[in-house]
Amino acid sequence: MAAEFKTPEYRPFPTVPEMQPGAMSHLKPFVASEAVQTNIGFPGKLEEGWEGRAIDKMGELLGKYRSLKVFMDSCVHCGACTDKCHYFIGTNDPNNMPVARQELMRSVYRRYFTLPGKIFPKLVGAKDLTKDVLDQWYSYYWQCSECRRCSVFCPYGIDTAEVTMAARTIMDHIGQGQKYSNEILGKVHKIGNNLGLPGPALFNTLEGLEEDVKEDTGVDVRFPMDVKGAEVLLVTPSADFFAEPHIDSLIGYAKVFHAAGVSWTLSSYASEAGNFGLFNGSYEMMRKVAMRIRTAALELGVKRIIVGECGHAWRVAYAFWNTLAGIGAGANDPFAIELQKQLDPNCKQPTHICEYTWDLIQQGRLKFDKEANDHRIITFHDSCNVARGSRMGDSPGGQFEIPRNIIRAVANKYYDMSPETIREVTFCCGGGGGVLTDDLLELRVKGAFPRMEALNRLKEDHGVNFMATICAICKAQFTKVLPYYGFKMNNVGGVHQLVSTAIVLGNEH
Amino acid sequence: MNVIFAILFYLATLILVGGLAYKIYDFARTPAPLKIPTTPAPTTAPGVVLRMAREVIFFESLFKSNLWIWAFGYMFHVGLALVLMRHLRYFVDPVGPILAFIQPFGVYAGFAMVAGLGGLWARRFLVARIRYISTPSDHLMLALLIGIGLTGLGMKFLMHTDIVTVKAFFLGLMRFEINPLPAHPGVYLHLGLVALLMIIFPISKLLHAPGVFFSPTRNQVDNPREARHVAPWAAQLDSGK
Incomplete structure (x- = not known):
């Protein structure tokens, strides 16, 4: 794996880098094994007839996601995004320019879903979905971090992340999943967090933290878990439980709750804020992971859900939880009513830990x-x-x-x-x-x-x-x-x- | 020739209107299952209207990303808008005062339009990154638009044609009568290219025009915590639970 590579050197005057076609074409993440794939309900490996299944899946996604459909049709190749991606700036590989990354899918879209692409493929840059094209997809759709920087600059708001997610979904469904992400999804479904830390291990860690903080400050700061009737459920990335420097923030949250005098709890069942379903673009997967939080909130009877320091988790929590699992306000469908009755309507649901802490600071608490x-x-x-x-x-x-x-x-x-x-x-x-x-x-x-x-x-x-x-x-x-x-x-x-x-x-x- | 052009324009209009209507219907019926506005985003519907207006009228995002593309693109689009307005005089009789007022501006706009297109095309050759992403159709599209602009300007300044007859032709088409067109190569070329543009509009990247209005990253209200947003196909998952 990790071949030798050169770390980019600081530039006195950052300018747009020269292109080096193919500079990153060698890089591909490990493909998920059959066990990892089937564990989360995807086909085990790439099998004959995958081209047709991929195109069918693309057609399905085009019908389900307005983003994908509009973005496939709207790009004019203006070039505004070409110098905006950190991966292009760092690797010089033109396929890491957002438009070129999108084009890997758009060329296939044109070939199978548009008239000019069916009649004049060369003219409009349409391509058959071949194994070579799939290899490029696998390489370059796993060189996108779905960070959306390009979407800020696109005159039509085209968000490469949406295209990347669609490509990854298609690849998952033809047996070409990524080992790292799909392994993690398996763990979260089974154990409740991305790192696969079982409940007892978490209890031990939290007990240890209580001792550490006591030693450090002389104060009895609690790190409660699975406490029914607590006011706040804290959902945080599982890295906060043991990784450095993450754990220091977990200590920070606990101290804030302590100072505020609020009863709070973690959940061993929903011990993960992260949601890798987002990265793979699977609505169903993302929903399944989000449902764990809803279940935990109902079981513990909390009034408020607060999310720890995690970027994509906060996007999913803030923007998608209400949609996926009815965690939020304003829902009047039977699905969410149970939860609505329980959660405090005067608080933002969910709340980011920074919103919470800043509120307390403003109140002088x-x-x-x-x-x-x-x-x-x-x-x-x-x-x-x-x-x-x-x-x-x-x-x-x-x-x-x-x-x-x-x-x-x-x-x-x-x-x-x-x-x-x-x-x-x-x-x-x-x-x-x-x-x-x-x-x-x-x-x-x-x-x-x-x-x-x-x-x-x-x-x-x-x-x-x-x-x-x-x-x-x-x-x-x-x-x-x-x-x-x-x-x-x-x-x-x-x-x-x-x-x-x-x-x-x-x-x- | 008159009959050919009459049929061509009926056909082109049908394809343009029908094709665009279908595409807009297609965009509109496809649900956006998740809230994905690029934030910071407006938290109210009027705010979204304002954001979209800035995007469509000033090309705000493009302005932030690349001043050259913005300048050439803006020159072309504003030029084209004025030129189109100027051409309304071929379809209304009598010509009202506002339409009469903008006529001279339409002429300047014609130059701005061609200059903007020229700049955009030059970038496709001169900037390596944009050369890399350009397809043959990108070049042809610019050639087509420049062709339309140049033949139009040519008839204004170099080889005049009988525009009264041209107007009679189009007014006739609107009443399903076929009147003669002036037998003028400039007119044939100009109108032929325009018809071609109308025909390829609904099947090409020109769909960015309706597309921008349907872009979820720009047209969604940022209020996911306050209001539940669920697509019909996703709601089925809820009831299945």
């Missing part, structure tokens, strides 16, 4: 010793799914302001990275969308390049040594790739890690 963070010179990395696929608070753009407000409330030294690399035009960490696997390490390192350049400028200008973020994937990705660019692994961490450092706790409860 949290106390901070900001100097405790003085060893950190901080910046904030907007995670793609939060920035472009969700919101926090009441007004558009709250997803940018609220985390920054929290950081400024708990720390003294803060700088933003260059404006063309943050907020709605933020660069993906390079590891999102189901590519956070070592068989794609080359892609991950190269994809992080634009973010690393922006961070490095800040390091040179202001000595920034801590990039805060609110995404489990960003944290894992940066921990791995920061050293390739001359940073330390611990230069990345969570917003609630900063909260945890500065929060002043009494033994009031």
